[in-house]
Amino acid sequence: MLAGLGAGAQFRKYSNEFLNIGAGARGLGMGGAQVASTEDGSAGYWNPAGLVYVYEHPAVSFMHADYFAGIGKYDYINAAIPLNDKYKTLGISLLRFGVDDIPNTLYLVEPDGSINYNNIQSFSSADYAFIISYSHLFKDDDNSKVQMSWGANTKIIYRKVGTFANAWGFGFDAGFMYKTPKWRLGIAARDVTSTFNAWSFNFSDREKEVLYLTNNDIPVRSTELTSPTLVLGYAYNFRLAEKVHLLAETNLNMTFDGKRNTIISADPVSIDPKFGIEANINDVFYLRGGISNFQQALADGDTLNQKKVWIFQPSIGAGFKVGNVTIDYAFTNLANQGSPLYSHIFSLRLDIMPKKTTPKEKKNDGVPELPKPVKEKKKKVFYPG
Template sequence: MTYIQYSVKTLTRLLLLPFAGACIVATASAQFVTYSNDFLNIGAGAAGLAMGGAQVSSVKDATAGYYNPAGLMGVKDKPDFALMHAEYFAGIGKYDYASAAFPINDGKRVLGLSLLRFAVDDIPNTLYLVNPQDGSIDYNNIQTFSSADYAFLLSLAQKLKENENGRWSIGLNTKIIYRDVGSFAHAWGFGFDGGLQYLGKHASFGVVLRDMTTTFNAWSFSFTDQEKQALYLTNNDIPVKSTELTAPQLIVGGSYLFHIGKKVSIRPAIDLDVTFDGKRNTIISSDPVSVDPHIGLELGYKDFVFLRAGINNFQRALADGDTLDQKKVWIYQPSVGAGFKVKFVTIDYAFTNLANQSDPLYTHIFSLKFDIGPLPKKH
């Protein structure tokens, strides 16, 4: 057995320990949920979002912990950090992302840490809006609560082979998920991702198997006696506990780097999200396999200034102005962006439209990447 095989085997055993314990507490009510933990599909970093999320084959910085853990091997000699903040739907939804990557074992491996949070605040709680005794409505009884989703990713990447033509690397993620809905519901979850990447001088390829052992969320609910009574009188079920499962998802991507002279570069990229949990509203939609593409393009000048564009999230929707609700059209999520690098700091920007109908929803996203200098050499 080679040293690489031994290291990967040992790491896999360590990562599977929490999963084994999770399986013990999973209940018979567990079921696959099509869009479970969907906040993990938003994206990370303005550079990747500007390219429509097409990053699996070419990512090589701290955001690789999110897109493809194998890409963390692109972080060499010095730690890399990334920060991002975005607000959706006029500030109703807030999305924060932070990640760090640290070369270890003299650059033979890279350790990555990522934290994601998506939250919606001030959600109206109308549980006591209607008085159960006389049916009267009292708006003063409306209270508000927050719903927040958190994910922590621990990543490890290792080089398989490297020569003058390119580098092969693998990576593993273990993720811990916490979801909180006011004081009513809480969930803990665990999951694992695996990635492979070939990063060449021109052609690059990547593949990621997300939720490869299925990711689960174990929900627990805590209602007061008064809340239970209100739910009962309004014919609502009173949940006790449940477990939802996220089916594995395969992401395959490729990109090619063209050079125009010595200063200009162009990199087109495409990712294909392949799901196996039933028919979805995507370009290729079948049961049980559906395919959703991400298409991106990056134009660089002297590895200093970058312009980016992308398209993703293709869906069939009802056409505006169709009063009969019969005509359907394709909609998609376009995005553009830019970035520039000054010494050890990179600032990226993305501008995306969450719909292309008559009432588009625009979002501005900024992110920051930086390093702190070379790590000290071991003697």
């Protein structure tokens, strides 16, 4: 990894790839098709324009997932805070993707050529992203039931590889959402200013010597650039019964860094579609599914003709809401088609609802009415004689 980082600034197709995993079991269960329908705290990740629909009370969300059968850990936490009115919402998100206990074999071979396993040490490699989101509802028409909102993200990225290297990065996202009772349109522009990571390296003299003797480059500094991505989303809400709805969404992920292994692969634009559905039963129980990551690959067992076929990545999920608590589950592949390792993903959302007041408390501006003092009856005392 370290040897592959050059000395100059350059675009990399898969820079900051941990930011493309997703956030929340709902979105991952729907194959990542979220740009038009996201309305909870995870909107700070998918499309900040949808964050404004967290307007009644603050909410916090948590998610944990194992990556590569437990080798990597992916964690996400979010807080959405409505501001003075229902037209503005602030969001704060933290993501971490880390691999711990990586063997460091730099000193495995002694100067005399013998192997000493006691020299193996371990280190961690972790990527962090701190995202501050702001969303504003600038149109709310009661007659046409049309709502329009915009949002923006500021991203601070920190990446660390043991004691060898670390990087700081900054980037910005923007989003727009158009919502009617039946259909929705969403647009998310990610890394609009080309998010960058500035790497710095710190090797001891002994480590430099080992790298030199093993024909490895010794990097000093480098800057990594992430090119912008544009995501277009469309969603439609079908009413199947009085208390049963089916939401279907399509996203088109457009990248501008040259040809990729996607359905539409061109230079400089490649397009990767995603599809997701969600069945909503009485706003209590949810069933979800999605397909994404369409790629061309060699047919199984066909090593002679080199015939390629289209493959895709399916995902499923479910959710359950009780009061102010929502639990979501997804079963999906967090890696890629070359590493089909499916994971169980759970996320929890807690709406921080204010304490309900009784009618008497409302009458007294929320102050509980104290019990009235009981007057003590005077006891009659009888004197003898």
